Amino acid sequence: MELFYYAVFGGLAAVVAALELSKTNKDRINTSTAFNSFKNNYLVVYSLMMAGDWLQGPYVYYLYTTYGFGKGEIGQLFIAGFGSSMLFGTIVGSLADKQGRKRACVTYCITYILSCITKHSSQYKVLMLGRILGGIATSLLFSAFESWLVAEHFKRNFDQQWLSLTFSKAIFFGNGLVAIISGLFGNLLVDTFSLGPVSPFDAAACFLAVGMAIILSSWSENYGDPSENKDLLAQFKGAAVAIASDEKIALLGAIQSLFEGSMYTFVFLWTPALSPNDEDIPHGFIFATFMLASMLGSSIASRLLARNSPKVESYMQIVFVISSASLMLPIVTSFLVAPLKLKGGGISFSGCLQVLGFCTFEACVGIFWPSIMKMRSQYVPEEARSTIMNFFRIPLNMFVCIVLYNVDAFPITVMFGMCSIFLFVASILQRRLSAIADKPKTEDRAMMKDKDAEGEPLNVM
Template identity: 80%
Template sequence: GDFLLPGVRGPGGGGGRLELGKSGKDRVATPTAFNAFKNNYVLVYSLMMSGDWLQGPYMYYLYSQYGFDKGDIGRLFVAGFGSSMLFGTIVGSLADRQGRKRACITYCITYILSCITKHSPHYRVLLGRILGGVATSLLFSAFESWLVAEHNKRGYDPQWLSITFSKAIFLGNGLIAIIAGLFANLLADNLGFGPVAPFDAAACFLAIGMAIIMSSWSENYGDQSEGKDLMSQFKVAAKAIASDEKIALLGAIQSLFEGSMYTFVFLWTPALSPNDQDIPHGFIFATFMLSSMLGSSIASRLLARKMKVEGYMQIVFAVSAFTLFLPVATSLLVPTSSVKGSGISFGGSLQLLGFCTFESCVGIFWPSIMKMRSQYIPEEARSTIMNFFRIPLNLFVCVVLYNVNAFPITVMFGMCSIFLFMAAILQRRLMLVADLHKLSTKSQEMTAQDEPLNP
C-alpha cells in the first residue's frame, strides 16, 4: 500500500501551487482536492464508528445469553473500561511517537480481534474486552490527531477543519449510530442470526476501513519532545486546577455527568428487561441515538442563539437527574410483569421514554461542555487536565460495576440521579463564579474618576 502514498500527497502540494496563480479558475481547483481528502476521512471515520456502534446494542445481551449473570457482566465491562482508562493516558503520546496512521491501523486490528473473541462463551471472552478497551481509547485520539496534522501538512485553510469535523461527527456519531442500531437489530433478531452477528458485521466494516487507510493515508508524527512523564503532566494540571475554581468545577461537572452516562450504558439493558422480556435491543439503541442526535441539534440552535451555556446546562442536568430517577419511581409505583419472554411492560415503556430524554441531554451535553472547556481551560494543558478528572471518575465507575451485584438496579439509578443533581448545583456555582469573575475584572477597569463615589 505504501506505493500509493506519494500520489496522495500530490493534491496538497498542487493546492499550494495553485493558490499562487490566484486566477478564478485555479481557486476553484483547490477545494476539489480538499473535498476528496475530506470525503476520504469522513468515509473512513464512518466505517470506524460503525464498527464501534454495531457492538453497542447486543454487548450485554450476548454475555447474558452465554449464561453470565449481572455481576460477571459488570466485571467484563470493567475489563474494557479499565483497559481503556489505563491505555488512554499513554495512547496519545504513543501515537505521536509511533505514527498516527499506524495507530489507526492498530485500532482496526485490535477491534477485529476483540470481535472474533465474542464467539467464545468462556470467560476467555475477557481478553476481547481488554482489546476492545485499548481500541476505544485509540478511536478517540488517533483519528482526530491524524486528521489535524494531515490537514495542516497539506496546507489547507485551518478554517476548513471544522467542515470535516462537523460532517464526520454528524455522520459517524449521529446517522451511522442510528443505522448501526437498526442493522444490528435486523441481523440479530429479524434475520435470526443471533446476538453475535452484529460483531461479525462490525469486523467486516473495520476490515474495509483498514484497507482504505493502508492504501490511501500517509503517515504523520506528533511533536516528539512532548514525551513528558505522567507525573510532571499531572503537576501542571494540579496547579491549574488549584489556581482556578472554574477549572475545578468544570472538571467535576464533566466527571459526574460522564460517570452517570457510562453507568447508564451498562444499566439500560437489564432495566428494560428485568425478567428477560424480549426487547428489540438494536431498535431501542437506534432510538437512543436518534434522541442524542436531536439533542445535539438543539444544542447547536442554543449556541447559535448566543444562549448562556452556564444557564441552560443547569436545566439539562436537572432534567437528566429526573430521567434517571424514573426507574426508581416506577419500581416503587408500577407493578412489574413477571412473565418471562413477554414484551416490554408499561413501566418499561415509561422508563424508555425517560432514557430517550436522558440521551437527548447527552446530545446537548457534548457540544456545550466543549464550548465551556474552550472558555475556561487553557489549550496547552487541556487533555492533561481532563485526564486528571477522568481517572478518579473511571476508577469510581469500575468500582461500581465491579460490585454491581451488591446493589439492586434501582440503587444504581438513584446514585446516578444524585450525581446529575450535584452536577446541576455545581453548574449553578460555575455560573456565579464566572459572573463574579467578569464583575471583578470590570470593576478593575473602572477609571480613577469614579473613585470619589464610594469614599
C-alpha cells in the same frame, strides 16, 4: 410490537426532521469550501469509527452467553474492559500528545480490530485479552480523535466557532444515525442472514479497516508536546498540575465524570427498569429510539452552538437539571404506579412513562457531547490535551467498575437515585464553571469604569 413504540419513534423522527428542515441562517454557520472538505473528511472517518464501536455493543453480552459463560464471568470480562481503559488506556492515550494524534487514531483501529478477532475464540483467556484491547481502544476513541481534530482545525486557521459545527455533526451522525443503522445492520447479519453473533464483530473490523485506510491516506500528523526530553511521567505530572492549577479544567473534568458515569450506569439499568417482571420488550427498537432521541439533542445543540447566546456554560446547567429529573422517574413511578405482579406480557404503564423519561435523558446526552467538546476545546491546553482527557476518564472507569461489581447489591431505584444526585451535582459545578468563565469580563468592565472615574485622557486624532 405495540403501537406505543411506533408512536414514540415516529414522534421523535418527526421532531428531528422538523428541526433540521426549519433551520434558518441564524441557526447555521457560514463556512468556507476548504473547511467543508476538512469537516466532511473527519465526519466520514468518525462515522466509520463509531460504526465499528456500535456494531459490537448489542452483541457482546449475547456472544459470551453463547460460549456458555455465566453472569459472574461475563461481569468480570466487562470489569476488565473498563479497568483496562482506566490503566493501560490512560497510558496509551497520553502517548498521543508526544507520539502523534494520527498514530494514536491508527493504533485505535488496529487495537479494536484485534479485539474483534478474539471474539472468534471461546477461550476465556483470549476473550479477556480482547476486553483489555477493547478498553485501550475506547480510551483512544474518546481522546485521540478529538485531540487531532482540534489541533488540525486551528493549524489550518479555521474560525473557532466552526469547530462547534463539526462537533454537533459528529454526534448527530456518529452517535445518532450511525448507531441506528448499525443496530439494524447487526440485526440483519445475526437474525435475517443467520451468520451468528460473531458476524457484527467481523463487520466492525471491516469498517475500522476502511477508516484506517482513509486516515493513513488523507490525515496529516499533529502533536501536543513533541519535545524529546519529556517522558511519560513528566507528561502525567504536567497534566495533573494543569488540572490542579486551573479551576475551570478541574470543574470540567468533574462534570464530565459525573455525567458519563451516570450515562454508563443507565446503559446497564434501562433494560431491567423497563421489564421488572420479564415483560416482552423490543430491545433493539427501544435502543434505536434512544439513539433517535440523542439525534434530537444534537440537533438542538447545533442550533445553540451556532449562536453567541445563550453561552454553552449557561444552557448546560439546565440540561443537567433536566437529565437529573428524567432519571428520577423510575423512583417516582415506583411510588405512584402500582407494580404489576404478572410475569411476562407487554410493557406496563409505568414502563411507558419511563421510556419517555429515558428518551428525555438521551436527548440531554445528545446535547452534552458537542457541548462538552466545545468547552474542552476552550479550556484544555493543547500541549497535554489527550493526557488530560484520559485523566478525566479515570474516575469514570473506576465508578463504572464499582457499579458493575455491585450491580446486584442495590435495588434499581437506588442506583437511579444515585445517578440523579450525581447529575444534580454536575449542574451545581456547571454553574460554578459559568461564573468563573464570566469573571474576566466582569473584571474588565470594572477596570474600564475605574479608568473612566480617574479621568484618563482619551486618544484624540
